[in-house]
Amino acid sequence: MELDFRAPLIRERLSSIKLVVPVASPKGGVGKTTIASALSVLLARSGVKTGVLDLDFTNPTTHIMLGVDTASAMPEEEKGVLPVRVEENLELMGLAFYTRDRPLPLRGHSVVDALREVLAITRWSSTVLVVDSPPGLSDALLEMLRLARGSRVLVVSACDKLSLVSTKRILEFLEHEGVAVLGVVANMCKDCRGLEEALGVKPLDCVPRFEQL
Amino acid sequence: MELDFRAPLIRERLSSIKLVVPVASPKGGVGKTTIASALSVLLARSGVKTGVLDLDFTNPTTHIMLGVDTASAMPEEEKGVLPVRVEENLELMGLAFYTRDRPLPLRGHSVVDALREVLAITRWSSTVLVVDSPPGLSDALLEMLRLARGSRVLVVSACDKLSLVSTKRILEFLEHEGVAVLGVVANMCKDCRGLEEALGVKPLDCVPRFEQL
Amino acid sequence: MHEWALAEAVARTVEELVLSGRDVKHVEVVLGELQAVDEEVFRVALEELLSSLRAEKGVSVGGFTITREKALFKCNVCGHTWSLDEWGVAEEFREAIHFVPEAVHSYYSCPKCGSRDFEIVKGRGVQVRVR
Amino acid sequence: MHEWALAEAVARTVEELVLSGRDVKHVEVVLGELQAVDEEVFRVALEELLSSLRAEKGVSVGGFTITREKALFKCNVCGHTWSLDEWGVAEEFREAIHFVPEAVHSYYSCPKCGSRDFEIVKGRGVQVRVR
């Protein structure tokens, strides 16, 4: 990547954060946004200053899961941009505050430019940053991992065949990259043993399917 | 886009196809791969020569849904590449034949290059091409619509809030682009009226959630 | 109006270059038209940041100038190229684009074919050239 | 070995240029090292395609040459740049990369940091330069 004048400031912004946790899977619909939102609320309510970054720039939905109305809540401007306060200890930043419910079609290089811009101007006051990643292994996740190499990824997996092959892929990818993995959260599974056998890894947790969600 | 020496041949390859149907949604997990696979099998078995392109390059799964084993089936080489024969009237092409279950991390511009390469060398013998799109509004879908502007998009939507806002976005996006929409298939919905109210559009069909799928 | 943060990014880059042994004679900050950065507010911020850099860390540069770059767009679908003079951005969307220039893809289309699949060829936002 | 299709792409492009009124004196086809195109098979195919283009459609070009371009990679994570001489692709993966060069990202890593997030800077595959 050519030198980008924002790089040093991005490093500084992220240095104030102790732990960056991308919540990821190349597969769509396995529960990344749901688990990222639940995790961040649990952390905040247990007293940890938590930030959430909605990295799904072309289809942001984290604000809906966290019950934030992008029409009435805007990031404040103060020597940069302050994430929106969701509740005590919980702040959220994402492009939805700027594009609302409109489509945002972006080629990969534009996703990279937008991510660098957001990370350069956003002033987090959190210790843990949960990153709600889009599906796929493309610019959003690659650039986030490039900018925050010390990230510890939480992989979310459902238990059907399509999800299991997807989870195997991202685990293999993260291993090549030398990026740390917190573990795999099995989501919406009737029975997690299938996942254990397929992946040879014990899920951190086995979240059932909640009917009313 | 700069001139690409593959462009004229891509036009010629696609000109032999009467109808290109991208099956799309910016949201993951709404059933694009499932509906694209089911649709292509239905078309094939009703006598229509049908091709399927797995456009989800960084996480291909269409072959699993269509029961094709990428280890034993390879596209034949004959003055180009022939898609794999799934059954009479049904052929499949995608990167999974080349990368199997391995991760394929790709920046957007590489997705574009790979798509142009595949569309330039692949010799379809189908009348309808169903394109199983990845989630998001990024390079894969944008480039496919750029190369096949006469496409008619089949939008797949679940009925929860996250899916409805996603479906509204892609419908608005396709309208700006002047790209034709076949309609919206409601998938895994208990009751489709919510979708009708939210989108102001009657779904083409309301596919229930099949437990055993 | 977050010009302070944009100036901070420039100052941090200059600081890193000088501390890595580079003799920075002159810094040119190019303000791309699309982001509509307030030049005066930005200048005051950068002056303050560079002077504190000199005072606190002994890091100094020859000087800086601010230049402007017109925006230029190119449609990926029909190939048309155009500028903001030919086809402006509606007033109500400018703030979003000011904070994140890529938001332009939600509010702005190719004047010839209406597509939102276009490139920002020039004049996106802040760029730094160092001599 | 789908060199025929790659030659066909070149021939279609030349045809379109000539039919659009361009006087094509010379075509240079650059074969990027990564795709490992069989030069002889490609040459024979292109010759046949160009001669039938002349015979059937009266479309002709001055001549063509085939040149080669070494592959060069640059890691997005650690910035290392390297060539295939320094770090080869295992034999069993070459066919996949021959058909779709981007498949290299499934089989090949930066020799310095092991990342698969790298750019194919040069020598990816077939390129056409026209004079």
Ligand SMILES: Nc1ncnc2c1ncn2[C@@H]1O[C@H](COP(=O)(O)OP(=O)(O)O)[C@@H](O)[C@H]1O
């Ligand atoms: N444990 C769960 N129980 C019930 N529904 C769930 C659960 N996890 C996710 N969902 C639903 O599944 C859909 C997809 O989840 P989402 O978090 O958006 O996935 P992703 O972000 O991976 O695409 C959403 O409608 C969500 O409400």
Ligand SMILES: Nc1ncnc2c1ncn2[C@@H]1O[C@H](COP(=O)(O)OP(=O)(O)O)[C@@H](O)[C@H]1O
């Ligand atoms: N109508 C349905 N009934 C039950 N399960 C379904 C249905 N449609 C999709 N699924 C399941 O939901 C998951 C996501 O579907 P998929 O087609 O992969 O979505 P997408 O391609 O949009 O990400 C898959 O495990 C699939 O088996």
Ligand SMILES: [Mg+2]
């Ligand atoms: Mg992901």
Ligand SMILES: [Mg+2]
């Ligand atoms: Mg999500």
Ligand SMILES: [Mg+2]
């Ligand atoms: Mg899509």
Ligand SMILES: [Mg+2]
């Ligand atoms: Mg899919």
Ligand code: NI
């Ligand atoms: Ni500002």
Ligand code: NI
């Ligand atoms: Ni070949």
Ligand SMILES: [Zn+2]
């Ligand atoms: Zn246009």
Ligand SMILES: [Zn+2]
């Ligand atoms: Zn490296």
